[in-house]
Amino acid sequence: MTPLIEVRGVGKTYGSVIALRGVSAVVNAGEVTCVLGDNGAGKSTLIKVLAGVHRHDEGELLVDGRPVRFSSPRDALDRGVATVHQDLAVVPLMSVWRNFFLGSEPRRGPFLDRGKAREVTRRALADMGIDLRDVEQPVGTLSGGERQCVAIARAVHFGARVLILDEPTAALGVKQAGLVLRHVARARDRGLGVVLITHNPHHAYPVGDRFLLLKRGRALGCHDKSEIGVEELTRQMAGGAELAELAHELRGVDP
């Protein structure tokens, strides 16, 4: 199976800051590749390279086995790579269906076909198991988790082959994070290759097939699920020694 996306020894610097160096990973159809790491580890930088926001200045990016250099996010999207950024780029006061189409609304002659737009939105959401009472309601009235789900359904509907999610569960409570992860699994089951960025090994582990750990711009390792358990993943993420040290320091401040 040729991976949908592959990076080989990819690197990116911002001026004198080495944000990413020598990172290799694959994204296969019907699988979830998780990217884990602490603040500043290079997660967003990697995602921006995959999404066509930034150009890598080292290594290779391959799509369907062929080397590419995306010239823009539009270019990436045209090849089926859709990215849901953390801020989601939704317009809170606009209705759910307007946000769903954002400029590609169906038309009848010169006019917007509102009826069709509403119906298509409702159906696309229902297909992903999202049951909204009213697609006319402003997106701002939805919960954070529901908004993420709308963004995922949108990418699936518009034919994404690769879905990149930058920290979709970061600001969510347990229940809502569970909801979003269920939709990540649904997108995977439909055959999309998913890239899930998160700080939280407990969010990554249940849905992930492969785990890429970044630290200060370098890959600490890339493990298949069969090779690593959630405890070990958590330990590597946190840097076991550093946490032990912190626990020690915290004991020191006890009254």
Ligand SMILES: Nc1ncnc2c1ncn2[C@@H]1O[C@H](COP(=O)(O)OP(=O)(O)OP(=O)(O)O)[C@@H](O)[C@H]1O
């Ligand atoms: N536009 C930029 N210009 C200069 N340095 C940058 C830029 N973007 C990121 N960096 C630096 O590159 C490194 C990696 O940043 P990146 O945003 O990829 O990390 P991250 O893993 O996404 O972190 P977080 O979890 O905080 O989102 C950091 O040291 C950061 O300060």
Ligand SMILES: [Mg+2]
């Ligand atoms: Mg980031």
